[in-house]
Amino acid sequence: MKKHHATGHDATLPPAGFKLYGRILSFARGYFLIFFLGVIANALYSGVDATMTYMLKPIVNKGFVARDAHFLLWLPLIIIALVFCRATFNYFSTYFMALVSRSVVMNMRKTIFRHYLKIPAYYYDNNSTGELLSLMLYNVDQVARITSTAIIQVFQAIFLVLGLLVVMLSVSWKLTLIFCVIGPLMAVVIKSSNRHMRRHNHGLQKGMGHVTNIAEESITGYREVRTFGGEPYEINRFDEAVKKNRSRELKIAVLQVVNTSGVQLLGSLALALVIYLATSHASTQISTGSFVALVAAMIALLKPLKQLTNVNNIFQAGFAGAQSIFRFLALETEQDTGTLSPARIQGNIEFDIQSFIYPKTEKVVLRNIRFSVQAGKTCALVGRSGSGKTTLVSLLPRFYELADTSDIKLDGQSVKAFTLSVLREQIAVVSQHVGLFNDTIFHNVAYGVMREKSEAEVIEALKLAHAWEFVEPLPEGIHTLVGENGLLLSGGQRQRLAIARAILKDAPILILDEATSALDNESERLIQKAMDRLMVGRTTIVVAHRLSTIEKADQIMVLDAGELKEQGTHESLLAQGGYYRKLYDMQFQD
Known part of the structure; x- marks a missing residue:
């Protein structure tokens, strides 16, 4: 159960906006026509709404003022037709956008999962399971929202605003220009809040990873939690994590309210100014129906403007999630530049390690280790915990990369010369x-x-x-x-x-890493018999704490603090009376 925080590899990412959204839509390749049709359906849907607002002009002038019988006869049919078209366009816009959105989610999760299987081992060492899962689940869900309901609302709102502006301009372009003065002011309000919302959303996404990690640890380790009375500690830890997230969510909610209220206030002030000017100075220049249509259009404008500010937070959360995802996808994958692909190697191994440092750290964990193992022989690695035994065997299948000054060879060829898949086909591990x-x-x-x-x-x-x-x-x-x-x-x-x-x-090479350390005597006896049979004809590296399990090894390497202290057979090492002898006496003293 890892507890480290993400150390994501930094990468150049497009800022939140059209470029980033375009990159998100790259996961919907093959669906661009569907996306375009969805945009057209949204435009037509909003066009119908704008038309229904414009219809107030003839309804008032012809229906209520002039009492035009012919117009009144057709009016119900016109309304029914508009409502039918509106519902039809809404259905297709929702369906097309949902299809694109689900494709983005599916392809994005597939890409992330494939990347999980290719990134180096150190990334798993430095990041918790909860954070990794949160990236594929929570972050992708945030991206999904801006490719489905949010983008539908945005398109409908934008097209409706454009349609209503056309209605207003057709009625009175002078009064419309007065209303349009608020546009730059609204942009200032929205832009100032976007930066803060995106920052808080980044924090919220990291917080969700922490919450997921705590839950995952408590669930998978439920036996330890209950056995050692850890319930109060885990509850407190979880409560603190969700409280921090609640604080972030409240800050986002406040910013959203300020954003929405600011835009609505500016819109209302502009509407009040236009009504005042229209009634006090320009009432004789437009008909009653035109005035009603103008005011109705201005009032109707407030809804899409509010809608745009409401979905703004969704977009900031989605953009923050997308940036985290693309930063993860920019991580380098395992190096696989080898070309050798033999069907089966003999199993001769040569270790020549001058030093090894775990990635993203500065501590040297292995140094000056040189030895070889002949094909079909058994080599045991012994030493205290933390001496570097497991690290050493992890270098053989290239879970970690060696520096150019160090190397491991199989049958005389560097492990880097083999393709990764073929190299790992030559190795079986029991840990x-x-x-x-x-x-x-x-x-x-x-x-x-x-x-x-x-x-x-x-x-x-x-x-x-x-x-x-x-x-x-x-x-x-x-x-x-x-x-x-x-x-x-x-x-x-x-x-x-x-x-x-x-x-x-x-496989010709077998690694047994503490394979019997946690077993009872009967299980260990059966497994030792199975391992003895498994080791026949294979080059075997045995990592063990219990010296009794490696006495028959052809050679024993004694490690301490990442260095090779001694090597030899069990009998020769005991005779030397050195470090191995001390380990042996400590384990078998009365």
């Missing part, structure tokens, strides 16, 4: 923390590149791993679900499934 998925036993064993393996091959691997004895009696057999992280299985059972997976992979 203390077994990674199982919420799927069947079959699919957990025949995972990844082994998806095409038959049931017979999986069953054979389970037998060799001493796992068939608990799998066979299950009602669903190999098709039994194991639960999240294999929760429905015991620790020993999960470990044996991991060994079965390694057996099925049949």
Whole structure:
């Protein structure tokens, strides 16, 4: 359960606006025609609304003043036709925009997920699970809102404003120009609030990642929480996180109210001025119907202006989410420039590490480590916790990159010369923390590149791993679900499934990282037998705290504080009476 905060790689991003929105819409490739049709439908919808406002002029002049019988006869049909057209255009605009929006969300989440699987391991080390999930869930949802309901409201409001301005200009261009003076003032109000809203939305999105992370930790670690009485602490931690988010949300709400109220106040002042001028100086220049249509258009303008200010916060949140997403997508992926792709290597390994520093840190964790392991031999790495054993074996499948002054070679070739996929096909790993998925036993064993393996091959691997004895009696057999992280299985059972997976992979290099450290004696006995069978004919690197598990290794490397202190066989190292001897005596003293 990681608790580090995001250290996102900074990247040049377009500012919030048309360029950023255009980049968002790039996730809707293939739907640009649909988007264009949605814009047209919105324009027609707003055009009908503006037309209905303009209709007040003939309704008053012809219907109520002149009592034109022919006009009054057709008026109900005209209204019905306009309402029908309005509903039709609204349906198509909503459908087209929803189709585009859902496509953006789908493609964006697919892109983010694929990027998750390509970014370097250090990014996972430095970012919590909650923050990673929040990016794909909460942030994408914020982006979705500005490609669906919000953009519909914006288009309808803009086109309605334009339509109503046309109505007003057709009635009295002089009075319309007076009303239009408020435009620049409204722009100043909106722009000043946008910057603050975007900043608070960035903070809110980070806060949501923190909330998600706390919830995820408490749920996955519920046994520890309840066993150690951590409920009050977790409740307080969660409450503090949501309170901080509430504070941010309140600030955003206040800015939104100030924004909306400011725009409405300016619009109302302009409307009052126009009405005053029209009634005191220009009443004889326009008809009653024209005056009613003008005032109705001005009043109708307040609604789309309010609508634009209301969706402004949605857009600022969406733009903030999009910037976080694009910053993540700009992260460099794992380097995969190798070209070698042998079907199977022999398994000779040479370590030549001058130094290794974890990315984004300055602490040297490995230094001056040089040794080799012959194909088919077993090499054990021992040392206290934090001595660098797991870090060293993580360099073999290139979870971390070495500097140019260091290298690891397989059969005389640098690991960087292999394609990543082929390199990792040569390596099987069984670790203390077994990674199982919420799927069947079959699919957990025949995972990844082994998806095409038959049931017979999986069953054979389970037998060799001493796992068939608990799998066979299950009602669903190999098709039994194991639960999240294999929760429905015991620790020993999960470990044996991991060994079965390694057996099925049949890789020439095997890494056993503390594979028996957390097991009882009976489980350890069964798993040790399975591992002994698994190690036959493979180059094996064993990481262990318990020295009893590596006494038969062909060679033992003793690490301390990231340095290679001693090397040799079990007997020779004991005879030397050095650091290994001290470790051995500490573990086996009475």
